[in-house]
Amino acid sequence: xxxxxxxxxFFFLDETLRSLASPSSPQGPELHGWRPPVDCVRAxxxxxxxxxxxxxxxxxxxxxxxxxxxxxxxxxxxxxxLEVLQESPLYDCxxxxxxxxxxxxxxxxxxxxxxxxxxxxxYEASPYEPVTARLSxxxxxxxxxxxxxxDPAVSAKSNHCLDAAKxxxxxxxxxxxxxxxxxICNREISPTERCNRRKCHKALRQFFxxxxxxxTYRMLFCSCQDQACAERRRQTILPSCSxxxxxxxxCLELRSLCRxxxxxxxxxxxxxxxxxxxxxxxxxxPTDNYQACLGSYAGMIGFDITPNYVDSSPTGIVVSPWxxxxxxxxxxxxxxxxxxxxxxxxxxxxxxxxxxxxxxVNLSPKNPPFQATQAPRIDKTPSLPDxxxxxxxxxxxxxxxxxxxxxxxxxxxxxxELSMCFTELTTNIIPGSKRVIKPNSGPRRARPSAALTxxxxxxxxxxx
Numbered sequence: 113x114x115x116x117x118x119x120x121x122f123f124f125l126d127e128t129l130r131s132l133a134s135p136s137s138p139q140g141p142e143l144h145g146w147r148p149p150v151d152c153v154r155a156x157x158x159x160x161x162x163x164x165x166x167x168x169x170x171x172x173x174x175x176x177x178x179x180x181x182x183x184x185x186x187x188x189x190x191x192x193x194l195e196v197l198q199e200s201p202l203y204d205c206x207x208x209x210x211x212x213x214x215x216x217x218x219x220x221x222x223x224x225x226x227x228x229x230x231x232x233x234x235y236e237a238s239p240y241e242p243v244t245a246r247l248s249x250x251x252x253x254x255x256x257x258x259x260x261x262x263d264p265a266v267s268a269k270s271n272h273c274l275d276a277a278k279x280x281x282x283x284x285x286x287x288x289x290x291x292x293x294x295x296i297c298n299r300e301i302s303p304t305e306r307c308n309r310r311k312c313h314k315a316l317r318q319f320f321x322x323x324x325x326x327x328t329y330r331m332l333f334c335s336c337q338d339q340a341c342a343e344r345r346r347q348t349i350l351p352s353c354s355x356x357x358x359x360x361x362x363c364l365e366l367r368s369l370c371r372x373x374x375x376x377x378x379x380x381x382x383x384x385x386x387x388x389x390x391x392x393x394x395x396x397x398p399t400d401n402y403q404a405c406l407g408s409y410a411g412m413i414g415f416d417i418t419p420n421y422v423d424s425s426p427t428g429i430v431v432s433p434w435x436x437x438x439x440x441x442x443x444x445x446x447x448x449x450x451x452x453x454x455x456x457x458x459x460x461x462x463x464x465x466x467x468x469x470x471x472x473v474n475l476s477p478k479n480p481p482f483q484a485t486q487a488p489r490i491d492k493t494p495s496l497p498d499x500x501x502x503x504x505x506x507x508x509x510x511x512x513x514x515x516x517x518x519x520x521x522x523x524x525x526x527x528x529e530l531s532m533c534f535t536e537l538t539t540n541i542i543p544g545s546k547r548v549i550k551p552n553s554g555p556r557r558a559r560p561s562a563a564l565t566x567x568x569x570x571x572x573x574x575x576x
Contacts, residue, residue, distance in 0.1 A: 396458035
């Protein structure tokens with residue numbers, strides 16, 4: 113009888129230890145909802161291959177036709193379609209600027225996201241993939257044209273915008289597309305119509321989308337020491353056709369007109385995402401990424417909301433769309449806010465000056481790094497790659513301290529930074545999600561050695 117009980121007990125303990133030793137499957141609600149993003153054209157293909165997603169997508173497009181959001185959500189079928197699509201790849205999809213099917217991709221994106229916004233938002237999320245490139249050869253080549261490192265006397269006499277135009281003429285693609293937009297934008301239609309603005313805009317879009325940035329940026333953001341150079345820079349986009357008009361429209365009306373076109377709407381949203389002034393970063397740009405801001409600015413040229421330099425001042429850089437806030441009524445404050453995102457934007461101004469001068473972004477921390485009671489070892493701190501997102505550099509000292517504290521088991525000072533350190537060491541965040549998973553909620557392996565020792569001791573005692 114004792115042996116039978118011992119056998120049953122051993123069998124029970126063996127099964128228990130097996131189940132504890134094997135990794136448990138991840139909890140569904142913890143990991144549910146995160147998907148790697150794909151471009152919207154591919155996401156549409158994946159949706160079309162699934163009958164449920166395909167039918168719901170067609171329903172949603174019918175719901176959005178001629179209806180505002182509240183009217184659409186009042187319909188149960190429309191609401192159900194939207195809920196289903198939020199779980200599909202279409203919800204997280206993004207586009208690439210200049211991609212082969214860019215317009216189709218943007219149409220798919222807005223067909224989903226216009227149904228998710230409540231009315232007209234001041235800042236809309238960008239439909240484009242985030243820019244990961246940082247200070248590249250574009251900036252280093254710009255330093256050659258700006259004269260950085262050259263004889264100051266020679267540099268002061270150089271017209272860098274003229275040098276940029278000459279460099280464009282040495283590249284077949286740049287020369288061809290530049291000649292094309294100059295010809296179209298300068299072609300007078302009639303005594304009352306100086307050019308075909310629509311064709312001029314299209315030619316400008318082709319130039320800035322198809323010519324490498326190392327040429328277009330030099331022409332658009334060249335640094336100037338005199339008024340003649342600054343006027344050449346202002347004339348880069350042929351403003352008499354592409355920019356100026358008889359009267360300045362209201363800026364909010366211009367914005368509304370832009371948002372009726374998927375391409376224009378997307379470029380404006382991308383500009384706000386990458387160039388909106390931030391007073392919490394070292395460069396005043398959202399992610400300390402000058403290149404992303406300059407690319408977003410150039411992406412708006414060739415649309416109704418085309419920005420340009422307002423004058424030929426070589427020192428004061430002020431850009432603006434061709435609009436004003438006259439006649440805004442009770443929307444004047446919102447109008448001024450929209451306009452100041454161009455005219456008084458430190459992020460955009462700093463990015464243009466940095467490119468023209470060929471200067472790097474200095475992201476050294478303003479405050480001294482956090483120090484533990486015992487200084488962390490420096491020799492084990494890995495160096496960061498050049499193309500790493502600059503937004504992460506703000507927390508480099510905290511990450512280094514966390515690593516050292518974890519390795520050495522140091523007892524550090526009690527501070528806010530250290531509490532962040534221990535939070536990072538003890539939590540995991542699912543990419544693209546705000547859910548935080550505690551370590552004790554994830555899969556783990558039991559340590560069977562102690563349990564086996566206890567089981568052996570118990571069996572021995574029962575046998576005796």
